[in-house]
Amino acid sequence: MTSNLERYAERHTRAAGVATAVAVCVCALFGAQISTSESAPPRTLWPAWIIVVSCAAVPAARTRPRATLAVTTAAAAALTAMGYLPSPLLLAPVMAALYWLAALTDSRTTGVGAAATVAVLVATSLAGAPLGDDFLLRTAGTVLWLLLPVSLGGMSRFRRAYIESVKARAAHAERTREEEARLRVAEERMRIARELHDAVAHHMAVAHAQAGTAAHLADAHPEQTRKILADLVGTTSSALLELRATVGVLRHSAGPDADPLEPTPGLDRLPTLVAACESAGLTVTVSTEGEPQPLSPGVDLTAYRIIQEALTNATKHAPDHTARVRLRYDSSQLTVTVANDGTPSGGTPPPVPGGGYGLMGMRERAHSVGGDLRAGPRPGGxxxxxxxLPFRPRTPADAPAGPRPEDTP
Incomplete structure (x- = not known):
């Protein structure tokens, strides 16, 4: 009920102010008729006019609570000084002003205003009538009646502050949810982009090299050309399978009828990857140091994709058409190294494969499992x-700290 009245008063401020002024005016006029045997207020029209002036100031309490309290207190002090009993009806305009002061200002301002009002009214009430049986009504009664609107106004202020804080927290939570959703969408788009790049760019680069080699050897070495063309069919088939698996990730939420996904590639497919690169004209040597350890699916996929992208770059840029892959298993991590030698005698330096998304994708993959990646020219060419890469994924914050070389010299 109270909250409904407050909402109505907020929507119709002027009407609520006029209604409040009329109500307190009626109360004050009735309060002026109350007296005791010790009180002998004058029976003139002046008190009525003072009450009307005091109540006319009440609608301004929402915008000027201090000025309204000063006007209503002065009017009430004039009435009590004439001998009128400070009943709650007579003090209605002051109580309304105190309520809005407590509801709209801080606690210090409210305390000072309430204390000054109580002191003035008690002093004028005692000065306007002789001490008698109504002493408690003029002192303790005045204090209690004036403290009531102060407490109600303070509760109203605290309730509004609480509601505003709840709304602020809800708005912050909504913004946080939206930002988190956008971040997840961006991360998913980045992951899909890496998968598409790794699946398409590698196979297309190898297929391009195979087709070029087959065209070059078609007349002089037909048997070798047929073998390369057969490998080209396998390369394009692998590209289609990986592309289908990547697209299947997007369709996985379609339901149980969606196409089953292909197994995630890992280091067990390294011989097939090496064979495809060799058919494109790249000589690849693979060496393993240490005892092979089981890898988590994420680390296994990351290691495979890094080798795949590095061999793709070597296929396109290595001047001697050779590459060396080394897998070293330590106590807690796998170190993957892919290197090629420098420029042949009399040749020109090849472009550094750092201008596209390949190295960026490799580094992102390594960081996603808590590893690190370095890429750049070798000192000897x-x-x-x-x-x-750790055997088990870690958060990027747990990755070993250290300087990272730049992608380009």
């Missing part, structure tokens, strides 16, 4: 990609 050539290019090297080295990644340190």
């Amino acid at each position: 050539g290019f090297e990609v080295a990644a340190a």
Whole structure:
């Protein structure tokens, strides 16, 4: 009920102010008729006019609570000084002003205003009538009646502050949810972009090299050309399968009738990857150091994709058409190194494969499992990609700290 009245008063401020002024005016006029045997107020029209002036100031309490309290207190002090009993009806305009002062201002301002009002009214009430049986009504009664609107106004202020804080927290939570949703969408788009890049760019680069080699050897070596063309069919088939698996991730939420996903590639497919690169003219040597350890699916996929992208770059840029892959298993991590030698004698340096999204994608993959990746030219010539990957994924914050070389010299 109270909240409904407050909402109505907020929507119709002027009407609520006029209604409040009329109500307190009626109360004050009735209060002026109350007296005791010790009180002998004058029977003139002046008190009525003072009451009307005091009540006329009440509608301004919402915008000027201090000025309204000063006017109503002065009017009430004049009435009590004439001998009128400070009953709650007579003090209605002052009580309304105190309520809005407590509801709209801070606690210090409210305390000072309430204390000054109580002191003035008690002093004028005692001065306007002789001490008698109504002493408690003029002192303790005045204090209690004036403290009532102060407490109600303070409760109203605290309730509004609480509601505003709840609304602020709700708005903040809504913004946080929207930002989190956008972040998840961006991360998912980045992941899909990496998968598409790795699946399409590698196979297309190998297929392009295979087709070029087959065209070059078609007349002089038909048997070797047929073998390369057969490998080209396998390369394009692998590209289609990986592309289908990647697109299947997007369709996975369609329901149980969606196409089953292909197994995630890992280091067990390394021989097939090496064979495809060799058919494109790249000589690849693979060495393993240490005892192979089981890898989590995420780390296994990351290691495979890093080697795949590095061999793709070597297929396109290595001047000697050779690449060396080294897998070193330590106590807690796998170190993957893919390197190629420098420029042949009399040749020109190849472009550094750092201008596209390949190195960026490799580094993002390594960081996603808590590892690190270094890529750049080798001191003796050539290019090297080295990644340190934990056997089990960690958060990027747990990755070993240290300086990272730049992608380009």
